[in-house]
Amino acid sequence: MKLHPRHYRIRFLLDLSSTILVPQLCLVAALTATGFSYTEIPVFSRFLLHFLVVPLVGWLRICWDEYNNARLAASFNAVSIPRVQGKWPGNLDIAIKLVKSMHEDYLMQFFADLFEEYGSHTLNTRILWGDQIISIDQELVKNLLTGAGPDRFHKGYYWQERFEAFLGNGIFNRDQEEWRAHRQIARPWFARERVSDFNIFEKYTDRTLNIISSLKTEDGTKTRAFDAQDLFARFTLDTASEFLFGQTLNTLMLELPGQGNHAVKMGPKGSAIDDEFGSFAWAFEDVQIKISTRMRIGNIWPLFEFFHDSTEKSNAVVHDFLRPLVDKALDRRNRRHIETDEEDETFLDHLARSTEDRDTVRFQLLNMLLAGRDTTSTLLSFVIYLLCCHPEVTHRLRAEILDHYHNDGRPTLENLKSLKYLRAVLNETLRLFPPVPMNSRLSDSPCAVPCTPLSKAHATNSVFIPSNTTILYNTFLIQRRKDLWGEDAEDFRPERWLSDRIYDADVDGRTGEENLLSKVIRDGDGLERMIQDPFIFLPFHAGPRVCLGQNFALNEASYFLVLLLQRFKSFELAEDSMPEGSSPPLHWRQRKSGRQRYERIWPKSSVTTFVKGGLWVRAVPA
Numbered sequence: 001m002k003l004h005p006r007h008y009r010i011r012f013l014l015d016l017s018s019t020i021l022v023p024q025l026c027l028v029a030a031l032t033a034t035g036f037s038y039t040e041i042p043v044f045s046r047f048l049l050h051f052l053v054v055p056l057v058g059w060l061r062i063c064w065d066e067y068n069n070a071r072l073a074a075s076f077n078a079v080s081i082p083r084v085q086g087k088w089p090g091n092l093d094i095a096i097k098l099v100k101s102m103h104e105d106y107l108m109q110f111f112a113d114l115f116e117e118y119g120s121h122t123l124n125t126r127i128l129w130g131d132q133i134i135s136i137d138q139e140l141v142k143n144l145l146t147g148a149g150p151d152r153f154h155k156g157y158y159w160q161e162r163f164e165a166f167l168g169n170g171i172f173n174r175d176q177e178e179w180r181a182h183r184q185i186a187r188p189w190f191a192r193e194r195v196s197d198f199n200i201f202e203k204y205t206d207r208t209l210n211i212i213s214s215l216k217t218e219d220g221t222k223t224r225a226f227d228a229q230d231l232f233a234r235f236t237l238d239t240a241s242e243f244l245f246g247q248t249l250n251t252l253m254l255e256l257p258g259q260g261n262h263a264v265k266m267g268p269k270g271s272a273i274d275d276e277f278g279s280f281a282w283a284f285e286d287v288q289i290k291i292s293t294r295m296r297i298g299n300i301w302p303l304f305e306f307f308h309d310s311t312e313k314s315n316a317v318v319h320d321f322l323r324p325l326v327d328k329a330l331d332r333r334n335r336r337h338i339e340t341d342e343e344d345e346t347f348l349d350h351l352a353r354s355t356e357d358r359d360t361v362r363f364q365l366l367n368m369l370l371a372g373r374d375t376t377s378t379l380l381s382f383v384i385y386l387l388c389c390h391p392e393v394t395h396r397l398r399a400e401i402l403d404h405y406h407n408d409g410r411p412t413l414e415n416l417k418s419l420k421y422l423r424a425v426l427n428e429t430l431r432l433f434p435p436v437p438m439n440s441r442l443s444d445s446p447c448a449v450p451c452t453p454l455s456k457a458h459a460t461n462s463v464f465i466p467s468n469t470t471i472l473y474n475t476f477l478i479q480r481r482k483d484l485w486g487e488d489a490e491d492f493r494p495e496r497w498l499s500d501r502i503y504d505a506d507v508d509g510r511t512g513e514e515n516l517l518s519k520v521i522r523d524g525d526g527l528e529r530m531i532q533d534p535f536i537f538l539p540f541h542a543g544p545r546v547c548l549g550q551n552f553a554l555n556e557a558s559y560f561l562v563l564l565l566q567r568f569k570s571f572e573l574a575e576d577s578m579p580e581g582s583s584p585p586l587h588w589r590q591r592k593s594g595r596q597r598y599e600r601i602w603p604k605s606s607v608t609t610f611v612k613g614g615l616w617v618r619a620v621p622a
């Protein structure tokens, strides 16, 4: 029987009853079969038997699964994935450390430490005796996402039940036929001609830059501190809503955190503000945080939400905010009874033509808003953060932009392509801080998946994955692996993405060729590594579920950055303005390696990556 994802409580009860009731039935059957009269057993002994039979049957099941999996693995000529060996039963200590680390440590540090400790790129956490695979093996990820992978690995039921109230039957939350139908409806919307219409980008970029300019101090040398993460989220939301609804949510027109009489306060992710949009943004982020908590707890999450869905309140705020917009647009369309000219059609019109169901339309739009708002604003926020830390990159990037467009030229799709350094900065930011840092798939049957050999001792290069098993693959860590990206993998070096190696012949008195050779290892090395194995760089995913908005996002971010750097020559982190509790903890500095030793913000993730407390910066006008 296939349950609907909204029935997570029933799924949980069924799991629970198979853990508790089935052993009781086995006990009664065993007693009957061996001729014992159940009623003649003293009450205390009966109670004890019923109590002990649960762990006993659990243990037998584990033994059977292990035997069966080993047998299947051998038949597939695949190796079993190494298990994390915790100190407490069911690896509960590992689960506790994981939750603690999420609150205190650098992003993904816990996983990075586990991979290092076990010397393997793929591990089975076995929390509460259940298989859960974590991987930073690019070959394994390739085989999950492409080739035969998508037929065997799906987002799956457990993913869907966690997101159901928020994303409903939207594109992110469905598999197979339903997903295919959504993808078919959405795909034409992201065709080249549509995503290269820069008029929308221009309108909202100008608005955003005017806001930043209005924050100039009296002497005009720089602006007051502002939360760039919040501002960019408004920019991407207004842009995406116009692109999708044909009408903007106009959030750039509202007050910003830290302005007026409002004190800056910490929201679920960044800074927050108390107005209607502030409540929507708070709820939108709160739902994502709560869903991430469900992910960390694993499949027993309904135990903690049995009587109360923790996302209910925030979901209601999000949907109430969007409902009138969707209703208005659909009613307007129905009243007019017109078939909008394809040229002027919005994604909303496009959806309305495919279904009459308002909930479906609202969920589809919400899925797109989530995709359109948080990912691109994360990219822009981390670009600005890295520019703050690397003035030399800002300088070079600005020089490239001014060289092409002077102080006021406007980019077009064609000429944006020649901004090689801008693209390198975007790629390098996406490599170090991918907006979607971790993702998962669920296996639908036992199988062997090709991967890089687990260790030198393993001759075979396939791992065995049992049926109904979640695989969490971590793009954040893959994109920082030193063996894939070089010793400086954790450093921000856009030059690794530059392909042309033409150097000044006079540098250091060496010939051009010598200079070329000495720099070959550095400049362009990342690009070369990526060309050799594209799966070491996956910010937009790969395979049939590759990001539909990739070109839209890159065009939007590029356009915005060109105009931003025409108007502002540099950026400074405003550490003095960060809300309390959002600065990186001091104990990070004591680590022997890794970016956390020198990171100046606290990167975190829920569904997407973000800067805890917001990215507080000052801009220096040109």
Ligand code: HEM
Pocket: 171, 172, 183, 186, 240, 368, 371, 372, 373, 375, 376, 379, 434, 435, 436, 439, 538, 539, 540, 541, 544, 545, 546, 547, 548, 549, 550, 552, 553, 554
């Ligand atoms: C820097 C910006 C972006 C990044 C890094 C990004 C990344 C991703 C990733 C990793 C996925 C795969 C998710 C999964 O399978 O679980 C995805 C899917 C998707 N993205 Fe993006 N995205 C970005 C911007 C956008 C924008 C602006 C839009 C639309 C306005 C968009 C629309 C979509 C859609 C519709 C999917 C679902 C594809 C499917 O399941 O078939 N994305 N994106």
